[in-house]
Amino acid sequence: MAAFLLLSNICFAQTDSAKMKKMEELRTLIIIEKLSLTPKEQKDFLPLYHAYKNAEIKLQKQINSILKNGNKEEVSQEKATKLLDSLQKLQLLKLNLLNAAITKFKTVLPATKILKLFIVEKEIHRLCAQKLREKKGEKK
DSSP: OHHHHHHHHHTTOOSSHHHHHHHHHHHHHHHHHHHTOOHHHHHHHHHHHHHHHHHHHHHHHHHHHHHHHHSSTTOOHHHHHHHHHHHHHHHHHHHHHHHHHHHHHTTTSOHHHHHHHHHHHHHHHHHHHHHHHHHHHHHO
């Protein structure tokens, strides 16, 4: 629970690489705690998880870039079509990445812990989004 509180304090600082690293460390601690990972499970699972998350983040950055480029009034029909094609390809890659990760995770963790992982990730995301909204409210 303490890791959740620490994470909530740095969620809004996602552009600072040192704070991003700290956030990822806290995410890992939360996952270890919430999934009750044994030392062997940690050793076997965490490298797979980190590889998955790093690849997912790279794909999400590409997706965000496409959406940013498409959010301009002067986007032509041709450009919009190309952006959509790229978006579809990236979304498919992201889905394939998730499927491959789950398959790998199943070799080192029981299904109950894998399901719990995605529930915990959603909680972390929700907490960060809430903190961002609060931070934006403070700036007004």
